[in-house]
């Protein structure tokens with residue numbers, strides 16, 4: 248039975264903040280950076296007003312923001328932070344330390360491009376630079392999904408069989424600062440869904456002392472990394488399960504939680520996207536279909552772990568995938584395209600793949616531009 | 628209550644077990660054993676990249692007998708902040724969160740993190756053991772390297788003065804700041820215990836000998852540290868925010884008066900890192916030493 252919810256209007260950053268508020272983290276540490284800042288401000292207000300009983304660490308940098316969350320996570324409590332762009336880069340060594348250390352920290356990344364030049368608008372270059380850091384990455388398409396994904400992230404990451412940090416990603420400004428409709432559950436219902444973090448994977452213990460992260464030889468080291476690979480694989484099912492449980496309780500879903508197809512199962516051309524461009528693609532698809540074109544779309548919601556099986560299965564029924572990337576691997580291509588192409592090749596799927604890098608530095612990607620791209624690709 | 632030699636012998640728990648990787652004569656491992664051993668059942672350690680991340684041992688043979696979190700070079704005071712906050716949430720704030728790291732993290736790469744934690748008055752103790760060099764990476768200059776010292780990155784002798792980290796933390800309103808020496812362990816453990824009894828950010832800088840990087844005889848490790856105090860190179864004091872007064876510590880008290888000090892060359896001559904030191908460099912080292920004392924006197 249779907250629980251009662253209240254429709255509110257709020258920004259994407261508000262939605263992330265409410266998800267954190269409802270999950271009741273014990274320790275929050277964050278540092279301001281546009282366009283993430285209002286998440287930190289909201290949370291410090293919640294703590295100040297007594298809405299949230301948590302330790303809020305007003306750190307002097309992002310490096311320390313994540314480090315403080317790491318210390319808290321090692322102590323076995325629920326932790327939350329958020330960042331963006333240069334802030335994410337500044338915490339870099341700790342981002343890897345968190346992922347490779349299997350600390351279930353939840354950190355929304357409000358996607359913003361990287362300097363130079365100074366530009367606060369969205370692209371995915373920041374989070375894409377950390378796809379190998381051992382974090383679950385989920386890209387959202389609207390404010391509602393930010394709330395839903397952030398709440399789900401706590402439950403996924405903190406599962407004992409997963410123990411991986413999560414990075415819900417939201418496009419800067421397009422989501423973070425744009426007001427939209429969000430159905431908010433009752434805080435108690437939301438907390439009941441997440442559950443308390445009372446059986447942590449890791450919690451330092453003076454009765455039973457251990458050292459964490461001491462020198463490790465190649466054998467043990469590679470075993471740890473293999474474990475991480477296996478945990479990522481397990482996370483696919485966990486994401487689907489948690490997403491399903493969420494749907495049963497709150498009545499909302501995004502494909503199966505890993506990928507979200509749109510339109511018919513089979514088409515002449517498929518637009519493959521991440522984030523808000525996925526939402527824009529729906530408009531493009533509707534209009535193209537009205538003109539008689541046979542097109543559909545696939546939004547990759549979970550980028551890490553990469554939903555290999557689902558993409559393969561989807562691609563088998565389709566003929567031409569056109570991948571829109573909002574980031575670039577300089578010297579190669581768009582990261583999403585590179586991965587989609589590799590996966591199909593490895594599974595002997597001969598669906599053709601092409602793509603385009605669009606929307607860097609906040610360059611607008613309206614449905615009209617997507618329609619133009621699709622029409623051009625349909626001709627080729 | 629002053630700590631006596633006898634107290635030091637009867638440790639509640641041995642904090643440094645067999646199988647550690649410290650060099651012979653390492654003053655840091657010695658200081659660790661005594662200080663951490665005195666609170667072992669209550670200590671939670673945070674260790675930045677340093678010799679301590681190596682000498683703790685490896686794999687299942689880790690020799691630190693207390694919960695130990697290894698962190699990135701610049702991250703330890705922030706990680707310690709997070710632990711301290713989490714313990715508070717869990718009602719376990721009787722535990723003592725201690726950063727045990729070198730001069731590289733405390734004086735250089737981690738100094739912003741450390742001042743940040745001090746500024747927030749996090750309830751942690753940072754022990755900076757100083758061998759005046761990046762030991763872990765093979766002996767390069769740090770911000771706490773003495774003038775005239777030949778290091779891997781200053782082969783002709785270091786020319787810049789020491790950073791005086793304790794005073795940086797005094798200026799940032801730490802709760803308690805002290806210096807100590809591995810040659811006077813009773814004094815160190817007493818300060819260590821006192822720091823742990825106080826709420827807020829505490830800092831102790833301890834001088835430890837590092838035979839390989841100082842190119843010194845490991846059998847003279849303690850003797851060199853003792854000379855560091857007796858020559859005035861290493862002032863021993865403690866400062867408390869409540870009084871805003873720096874008090875010279877018993878073992879080093881008389882060296883506040885220059886007339887009582889041994890010549891600095893007694894100390895430099897036992898260390899290969901000062902081989903070839905010129906008279907000019909020696910004078911500069913003396914001047915830098917005096918600069919520290921003059922600074923200290925402002926708080927006395």
Ligand SMILES: Cc1ncc(C[n+]2csc(CCOP(=O)(O)OP(=O)(O)O)c2C)c(N)n1
Nearest residue numbers: 676677678700729730731732760761762763
């Ligand atoms: C970000 C980063 N830069 C450089 C290093 C390499 N590194 C490890 S320990 C160390 C020097 C440590 O010196 P110090 O803090 O004085 O401790 P000691 O080794 O002397 O005990 C360096 C440069 C590192 N681990 N991380």
Ligand code: SF4
Nearest residue numbers: 649650653678762837
């Ligand atoms: S290099 Fe120096 S500080 Fe490091 S373990 Fe050896 S003696 Fe101790």
Ligand SMILES: [Mg+2]
Nearest residue numbers: 729730760762
């Ligand atoms: Mg050092």
